[in-house]
Amino acid sequence: MSVREADVIVVGAGLSGLVAAREVLKAGREPLVLEANDRVGGRILTEEPVPGVFLELGAQWIGDTHHRMAALAAELGIALYQQFEDGDTSYEFGGRVLRGDAFHAAYADDLEHVERVLRELDAMAETVDVAAPWLAPKADEWDRITVGQWYDAQGLSPLGRELIEICTVGILAVPTVEVSLLGLLVNVVTCGVTADLLSESEGGAQTKRFVGGTGQIPQRLADELGERVVLSSPVMSIDVSGDVVTVTCRGGLVATGKQAIVALAPTLAGRIMYDPPLPGVRDQLTQRMPQASAHKSFILYDEPFWRDEGLNAQLISDAGPARMSNDSCMPEETGGPGIILAFLEGENARVEGRWPEEQRQAALREEMARHFGPRAAKPELIVEGGWVEREWTRGCYNANPGPCGWIHFGASLSEPVGPIKWAATETALQWSGYMEGAVDAGERAAREVLADLG
Numbered sequence: 001m002s003v004r005e006a007d008v009i010v011v012g013a014g015l016s017g018l019v020a021a022r023e024v025l026k027a028g029r030e031p032l033v034l035e036a037n038d039r040v041g042g043r044i045l046t047e048e049p050v051p052g053v054f055l056e057l058g059a060q061w062i063g064d065t066h067h068r069m070a071a072l073a074a075e076l077g078i079a080l081y082q083q084f085e086d087g088d089t090s091y092e093f094g095g096r097v098l099r100g101d102a103f104h105a106a107y108a109d110d111l112e113h114v115e116r117v118l119r120e121l122d123a124m125a126e127t128v129d130v131a132a133p134w135l136a137p138k139a140d141e142w143d144r145i146t147v148g149q150w151y152d153a154q155g156l157s158p159l160g161r162e163l164i165e166i167c168t169v170g171i172l173a174v175p176t177v178e179v180s181l182l183g184l185l186v187n188v189v190t191c192g193v194t195a196d197l198l199s200e201s202e203g204g205a206q207t208k209r210f211v212g213g214t215g216q217i218p219q220r221l222a223d224e225l226g227e228r229v230v231l232s233s234p235v236m237s238i239d240v241s242g243d244v245v246t247v248t249c250r251g252g253l254v255a256t257g258k259q260a261i262v263a264l265a266p267t268l269a270g271r272i273m274y275d276p277p278l279p280g281v282r283d284q285l286t287q288r289m290p291q292a293s294a295h296k297s298f299i300l301y302d303e304p305f306w307r308d309e310g311l312n313a314q315l316i317s318d319a320g321p322a323r324m325s326n327d328s329c330m331p332e333e334t335g336g337p338g339i340i341l342a343f344l345e346g347e348n349a350r351v352e353g354r355w356p357e358e359q360r361q362a363a364l365r366e367e368m369a370r371h372f373g374p375r376a377a378k379p380e381l382i383v384e385g386g387w388v389e390r391e392w393t394r395g396c397y398n399a400n401p402g403p404c405g406w407i408h409f410g411a412s413l414s415e416p417v418g419p420i421k422w423a424a425t426e427t428a429l430q431w432s433g434y435m436e437g438a439v440d441a442g443e444r445a446a447r448e449v450l451a452d453l454g
């Protein structure tokens with residue numbers, strides 16, 4: 001058994017935990033970060049299958065209002081580049097593939113109705129305070145029905161209904177029947193944008209990328225923290241006795257401190273054993289926040305040929321296996337291969353994501369050809385990654401409470417339990433679910449422990 005001591009024990013070396021530890025250290029207190037995996041970064045994972053080609057199996061973009069992330073990247077000396085978006089999107093509905101304007105002209109009435117539904121969501125979201133969604137005047141009504149039920153009641157055309165489903169699943173990564181309407185409104189409000197978050201451009205959440213890969217961010221934070229980050233140390237239990245918090249890892253490491261920050265998605269936080277046990281309401285919350293399901297497939301070609309044809313590599317499809325895709329190339333000045341990122345989200349991640357690789361990749365090649373022409377059927381390489389099999393994540397992009405989750409359990413999401421504070425993106429007030437939210441939550445949890453340390 002080895003023993004370590006610090007002021008604050010941080011569980012999890014994802015972005016949130018690392019940022020929290022950095023803030024604690026900046027304030028002159030000693031943090032110790034315990035990470036289950038043999039790497040830092042959690043839901044951030046950059047791979048380099050070809051030298052100079054960085055594929056983001058995890059988080060990839062920031063948006064124009066992700067100010068914390070932009071500042072952090074600048075501080076760490078990591079440059080940003082603009083997401084390529086010029087050109088037409090390709091749409092496939094009912095077996096018909098149409099480009100940009102042709103699609104908008106053919107389905108103008110359906111799209112106008114979708115637009116009205118988004119504006120209605122905006123009006124509803126204005127009544128929700130993200131710090132206490134359960135207090136919204138209609139919280140009770142909205143948390144008892146699912147987004148899917150509400151969409152079904154809006155009288156949308158079959159195409160409009162399918163389109164809004166695809167775009168919503170693109171954010172939540174679960175079918176809309178699994179999330180309460182209040183939960184969706186919370187998502188809209190925490191991102192500080194309108195319901196256009198659900199539109200094709202993701203409301204500005206995907207405008208910039210990191211030159212050299214997102215993975216540099218957690219790695220550089222960990223480098224700054226040095227030996228204060230311990231890998232391959234899954235936390236099994238947290239005991240609080242008097243003024244001492246004792247954190248025990250699988251493998252025998254025991255760390256003691258005065259405060260703890262648990263920087264894990266709620267479901268994973270709920271798998272740790274606590275003594276004394278957590279309040280029942282907190283435990284029940286963690287039973288109700290399942291990790292969502294998403295799978296990324298990067299399809300690499302010798303060059304981004306679609307750009308010359310006026311296409312932006314974005315597709316929206318009711319057929320799949322990918323319901324959405326986009327251009328995922330390196331910065332223009334770097335050159336490099338043409339890369340299309342195809343997303344399998346929600347049910348597609350659960351069904352096609354589990355197909356044998358050969359079957360799924362054949363279907364993806366056919367789909368790319370339907371949208372981007374015969375050249376798209378012949379990629380040079382496909383690199384894929386899902387998150388359900390990863391023991392220390394068990395799904396992504398993030399977690400939302402199911403119906404009645406917010407009204408009955410929401411107040412315990414970030415409510416400290418004595419010296420135990422909660423971080424991770426799910427607990428953020430701004431851009432919850434995104435890297436920006438992970439930073440927001442990490443900073444808030446650090447403020448909480450520092451206030452208690454005096």
Ligand SMILES: Cc1cc2nc3c(=O)[nH]c(=O)nc-3n(C[C@H](O)[C@H](O)[C@H](O)COP(=O)(O)OP(=O)(O)OC[C@H]3O[C@@H](n4cnc5c(N)ncnc54)[C@H](O)[C@@H]3O)c2cc1C
Nearest residue numbers: 012014015016036042043060061235392396424425434435
């Ligand atoms: C495929 C994918 C695409 C995404 N795309 C984007 C995007 O484009 N833009 C964006 O902003 N966000 C995106 N996200 C979301 C973003 O990655 C997350 O919001 C953010 O990284 C979460 O950080 P976190 O620190 O809160 O949690 P995590 O990254 O989950 O960190 C938790 C850490 O705790 C560790 N851990 C788990 N259990 C234990 C234990 N018992 N003991 C010790 N350690 C433990 C885990 O290994 C992990 O390192 C994406 C996520 C995924 C997976």
